Amino acid sequence: MFKNNQLKSTIKLLSSKRFNTMSLKPLVANDVKITLREQSKLNKPIKNEDLVFGKYFTNHMLTVDWDAEHGWHTPEIKPYGNLSLDPSTCVFHYAFELFEGLKAYKSLKNEDDIIMFRPDKNMARMNQSAERICLPEFDSEELIKLIQKLIRLDADLIPKGKGYSLYIRPTMIGTSEGLGVHTPDKAKIFVICSPVGPYYKTGFKAVSLEATDYATRAWPGGVGNMKLGANYAPCIKPQLEAAGRGYQQNLWLFGPNKYITEVGTMNVFFAFKNGDKKELVTAPLDGTILEGVTRDSILALCRQNLDPNVWEVNERYLSINEVKERAAKGELIEAFGSGTAAVVSPIKNIGYNGEDINVPLQEGKQSGKLTEDVMKWIGDIQYGITEKPEWARVF
Numbered sequence: 001m002f003k004n005n006q007l008k009s010t011i012k013l014l015s016s017k018r019f020n021t022m023s024l025k026p027l028v029a030n031d032v033k034i035t036l037r038e039q040s041k042l043n044k045p046i047k048n049e050d051l052v053f054g055k056y057f058t059n060h061m062l063t064v065d066w067d068a069e070h071g072w073h074t075p076e077i078k079p080y081g082n083l084s085l086d087p088s089t090c091v092f093h094y095a096f097e098l099f100e101g102l103k104a105y106k107s108l109k110n111e112d113d114i115i116m117f118r119p120d121k122n123m124a125r126m127n128q129s130a131e132r133i134c135l136p137e138f139d140s141e142e143l144i145k146l147i148q149k150l151i152r153l154d155a156d157l158i159p160k161g162k163g164y165s166l167y168i169r170p171t172m173i174g175t176s177e178g179l180g181v182h183t184p185d186k187a188k189i190f191v192i193c194s195p196v197g198p199y200y201k202t203g204f205k206a207v208s209l210e211a212t213d214y215a216t217r218a219w220p221g222g223v224g225n226m227k228l229g230a231n232y233a234p235c236i237k238p239q240l241e242a243a244g245r246g247y248q249q250n251l252w253l254f255g256p257n258k259y260i261t262e263v264g265t266m267n268v269f270f271a272f273k274n275g276d277k278k279e280l281v282t283a284p285l286d287g288t289i290l291e292g293v294t295r296d297s298i299l300a301l302c303r304q305n306l307d308p309n310v311w312e313v314n315e316r317y318l319s320i321n322e323v324k325e326r327a328a329k330g331e332l333i334e335a336f337g338s339g340t341a342a343v344v345s346p347i348k349n350i351g352y353n354g355e356d357i358n359v360p361l362q363e364g365k366q367s368g369k370l371t372e373d374v375m376k377w378i379g380d381i382q383y384g385i386t387e388k389p390e391w392a393r394v395f
Contacts, residue, residue, distance in 0.1 A: 024071030027064065027138040029145035034153070036060075037079035048159050051197040053341065054167065058154035058193040062146055065175075066136045068185040075146050077153060080192065086177045095230040096174025096184050098129035101340045102293070103165040104151050104193075106158050107384035107394070114151060114158065116168075116393040117382045119144050121293040126170060129226040134183045135172050143170065147191055148395050159195050162383055167196045167341070199342035204375070205366045206348035206359075207337075209263060210247035211320050212238055217252040217262060218288040224261075225287050232265065239264070247351055249337075251320070254288065258320045261288055266337035266345065267295040270318060271370055273331045277310060280370070284315040294338040294378070297391070301377045302370075320352055327357045334368025335359045343378055346371045 037059045046056050061080045065073040090096050100122045107113035123140030130137050147168060151158070158166045170191045174184030198204070215238040218224020223231065235250070242250050249264035261283055262268055267290065269282045280302055283289050302313045326332050335347040346367035350357040362369055380386040384394070 024068075025073075027072040027075070027142045027146075029075065029142045029149070032075040032077060032146060032149060034149075035076070035078040036153075041079075043157065045157055045159070046195055048161060048164055048197055051159060051164070051195060053196050053199050054194050056195055058150075058157045058166070058195070060150060060153050061193075062150045062189070062191040064146075064189045066187045066189075072136075072138065077146075077150050083188075083190065085175060088177045088179055089174070090176045090178075090184050091173040093179060094174075094181060095228070096133055096135060096187075097171070097229040098126065098133065098135065098227055099169060099171040099229060100126045100227055102168050102170075103196075103340060103382070104158060104168060105165045105382045105384070106160045108162065109384045111160065113384060113394050114148075114155060115382060115384055116144070116148070116151075116395070118293050118297065118391050119147070119393055121296065122170070125227060125291060125293075126172070129228060130172055132223060132226050133174075133228065135174060135187050138189070143189070144393070148393075150191060151193065152395070154193065157193075157195050159197065162379060163198045165196055165382070167194045168192075169194070196341075200345070204346070206346040206361055207248040208246065209249050209251040209347055209350045210242035210245060211253055211258075211260075211350055211352040212242065212250040213253040213258060214238070215250075216254060217250075219254070220287060222288065225285065225289060225291055227290065235265070245351070251350055253320055257317070259283070259317050260320055260323070262290065263337040263345075263347070266339035266342070267292040268335065268337050268347075269298065270323060270335045271333040271368065272326055273333060274312070277312060278333065279312045279314060280306075281314050281316060281318050283318065292339060294340055294343060297378055298338055298344075298374055301374065305373075305377065320350070323350070324352060324357050327359070332357075332359060334361070334371055336367070336371040336374070338374075344371055344375050 042059050057080050059080060060077050062077050064075040102119055102122045103117055105115045107115055123143055127137045172187060172189045175186040175188050176184040217235055238250050251263050252261045254261050267282060269280060272279045285291055337345040347359050348361055349359055381388045381392055
């Protein structure tokens, strides 16, 4: 039981979190303070062939502090460097942390243009994650403007060519000090950027999965639909166990029906023959599925580009047993994962109950035909080959 003073303190903190936000200072991109790294300390562009995903970083980073009394402080773009936090900071103890992942691309049509792919979707999801763990929300367009300023400052470090991009990692953490469990009254956004090549060094190759029902990625009423750091660490041990049995990723199953939810840290799609028609299937957004930006893009593009007389595009529950049965009947066409880092990742087989379910690939290739098409459709928008202004932010 709380003592009276403890209860009053907790109620005060909780009620202050949605904190009368009308009186707090909003995030304003035009207020940004920029401090440049010394010329002699600037990182030079990395050769494309030497890029490793998430290993190298640009010269500058963005930070913005927030507190419950003032609101958002002056944004700062400054030299990339360490953060200084008290050991009692709540992010270390109670996982007040969320992040996003998106990319910027050098246009293949006009090399002076930089393209961000659907950043509004990432910002909306970031705010949803913040609301879920009682961190402050922000104006999405203002943070996008700040990220664009940051990218422009280090534009020479964005690698050129299809398959190469600048990976952007916006993060928000609770920075309140002390070991009491309560709503953070201080927070920080920081954004770092990393020049990257293809996610898999082996290139666009199909992967092997282990259908995993002995561990659960997400569950009803949980936070599987949020981009929280706490969702990721518990998944590493099952991945290592699957790797020890020769599989590259986990295909996460849930519940007595063995419903397929995601693959690794990606959404997942399966294509089937349904008599004279074909069906593309992915799990529905029921609160256990991450609302992937690439997932949403694939659904939209397939509904736009595929012949509705031939294809159905459905968000429905799908079990591993259905996949196994339909593969045995020759009705499984192909399967792939989808996410920001790899865009699409073709699947070649799934280990389940000691047997492998083989997933068809095109002869002499490492993916199915639809997987290949989806990769091209999205890539052409990201690199400015296909114009889609509502998705591509050019600056």
